Amino acid sequence: MVGPFLALIGRDLRLAFRGGIGSLVSVVFFVIASALFPLGVGPELTLLERIAPGVLWVCALLAAMLSLDRMFHDDHEDGSLEQIALGALPLELVALAKAIAHWLTTGLPLVLAAPVLAVLLNLSTEGFVVLIVSLLIGSPILSLIGSVGAALTVGLRRGGVLLSLLVLPLYVPVLIFGVGAVEAAIHGLGERSHLLILGGGLVGALVLAPFAAAAALRLALE
Amino acid sequence: MAVRANDSGKPAKPEKKRGRTWHALANPARFLRLARAVFPWAAGVAAVCIIAGVVLGLFVVPPDYQQGDAYRIIFVHVPAASLAMIIYAIMALSGAAALIWRHPLADLIGKASAPVGAAFTFINLLTGSLWGQPMWGTWWVWDARLTSMLILFFLYLGYIALHAAFDDPTKGARSSAILALVGAVNLPIIKFSVDWWNTLHQPATISKLDAPSIDSSMIAPLILMFVGFIAYYLLMLTLRIRSEIIARRIRNLRLAQAAR
Numbered sequence: 313m314v315g316p317f318l319a320l321i322g323r324d325l326r327l328a329f330r331g332g333i334g335s336l337v338s339v340v341f342f343v344i345a346s347a348l349f350p351l352g353v354g355p356e357l358t359l360l361e362r363i364a365p366g367v368l369w370v371c372a373l374l375a376a377m378l379s380l381d382r383m384f385h386d387d388h389e390d391g392s393l394e395q396i397a398l399g400a401l402p403l404e405l406v407a408l409a410k411a412i413a414h415w416l417t418t419g420l421p422l423v424l425a426a427p428v429l430a431v432l433l434n435l436s437t438e439g440f441v442v443l444i445v446s447l448l449i450g451s452p453i454l455s456l457i458g459s460v461g462a463a464l465t466v467g468l469r470r471g472g473v474l475l476s477l478l479v480l481p482l483y484v485p486v487l488i489f490g491v492g493a494v495e496a497a498i499h500g501l502g503e504r505s506h507l508l509i510l511g512g513g514l515v516g517a518l519v520l521a522p523f524a525a526a527a528a529l530r531l532a533l534e
Numbered sequence: 535m536a537v538r539a540n541d542s543g544k545p546a547k548p549e550k551k552r553g554r555t556w557h558a559l560a561n562p563a564r565f566l567r568l569a570r571a572v573f574p575w576a577a578g579v580a581a582v583c584i585i586a587g588v589v590l591g592l593f594v595v596p597p598d599y600q601q602g603d604a605y606r607i608i609f610v611h612v613p614a615a616s617l618a619m620i621i622y623a624i625m626a627l628s629g630a631a632a633l634i635w636r637h638p639l640a641d642l643i644g645k646a647s648a649p650v651g652a653a654f655t656f657i658n659l660l661t662g663s664l665w666g667q668p669m670w671g672t673w674w675v676w677d678a679r680l681t682s683m684l685i686l687f688f689l690y691l692g693y694i695a696l697h698a699a700f701d702d703p704t705k706g707a708r709s710s711a712i713l714a715l716v717g718a719v720n721l722p723i724i725k726f727s728v729d730w731w732n733t734l735h736q737p738a739t740i741s742k743l744d745a746p747s748i749d750s751s752m753i754a755p756l757i758l759m760f761v762g763f764i765a766y767y768l769l770m771l772t773l774r775i776r777s778e779i780i781a782r783r784i785r786n787l788r789l790a791q792a793a794r
Contacts, residue, residue: 474699478713
């Protein structure tokens with residue numbers, strides 16, 4: 313079971329890697345969208361410092377969401393999703409592997425890009441480590457919840473816009489606790505509780521989301 | 535599938551276990567009979583309760599010592615909030631029933647409930663906003679309750695949009711059933727997180743006004759309106775399920791004609 317699981321993740325990583333710039337689009341979006349905020353609200357450093365945690369988290373969330381519709385779409389188009397479903401791996405683990413691959417190709421680069429953008433947005437130095445940690449814990453939740461939305465919309469013609477409508481309301485808790493952790497760290501209130509709740513959310517999503525995504529995939533493959 | 539099999543107007547197969555009414559209702563002809571029986575009762579109760587509630591709430595109950603006449607909007611606002619949450623719970627439960635038992639009626643309940651629930655959520659937000667203008671001096675505040683109701687409204691919209699996106703109604707029904715269940719798991723977390731976020735970001739000036747202890751004379755119109763809204767929901771539910779069954783019948787007849 314472990315072999316095919318890792319093979320599936322490896323396949324998706326190779327596909328993303330060989331796709332060239334295509335897999336970096338979400339990071340580029342993250343950078344550009346964050347850079348728009350100083351242009352929109354003005355360059356005062358105190359104002360930017362105040363809004364930096366929220367801006368970074370919202371932009372990371374949107375960037376992670378934008379790439380969701382590719383999670384199952386291409387495999388569904390060329391028939392490889394059927395092939396994978398016929399294989400030995402249960403669909404629940406297929407969904408989990410896909411979510412992990414999605415996180416490795418979009419979530420992780422976002423985490424790596426975040427500190428640079430944090431400098432540009434004048435984030436307080438107290439918030440840097442917590443921003444990275446909260447993104448590290450929170451972005452896999454985005455990929456896992458997103459896998460449910462991607463699986464629900466896989467066969468649809470205009471799935472992309474619908475996907476954002478389905479997924480964004482479910483992202484609200486992640487955003488609140490992610491930003492909450494960073495702000496708590498900046499104000500010296502202790503970020504531990506926020507990060508623990510995020511961690512709990514990650515564990516819950518790891519267990520539950522693959523089942524919902526697999527149910528939706530079964531429906532799409534009928 | 536059972537709906538389709540019976541939709542052609544053929545006499546239904548006799549049920550093996552007659553005692554289990556829930557399963558018996560999978561037969562659309564039998565459900566239509568029940569719906570026809572429920573319909574006048576629901577309509578009557580809805581009309582009487584809502585009219586009585588409005589008259590009592592607007593003219594009989596004394597004005598509030600602090601808020602004057604503006605508080606009277608709660609007789610619409612509060613029952614609408616309850617209905618918005620009850621209907622989402624019903625959608626999630628019927629979604630579970632649709633996925634577990636493939637019960638055709640459960641599919642239809644979800645589809646028929648969603649717009650009604652979305653409308654009640656919208657009424658709740660709208661009346662809250664209208665009340666907030668004279669009371670708080672602003673149309674909208676990012677209060678915890680307002681925010682979570684807004685997110686509930688988005689969840690309803692997502693459900694409706696997903697249901698409509700599929701050409702095959704049974705596929706749409708089951709996809710949105712999965713979404714309703716995911717949403718139901720998430721709703722308490724969203725509620726909790728919004729409460730937490732709100733207490734961190736805002737002082738609790740508004741929540742004091744939010745939960746005033748209510749005078750006993752104001753409870754009667756509130757209960758009347760609540761019962762009236764529930765009856766109205768049942769009315770809409772039976773109406774919409776009926777029209778959906780008939781629409782599917784027409785579709786199948788057309789398909790049968792085209793196949794000939």
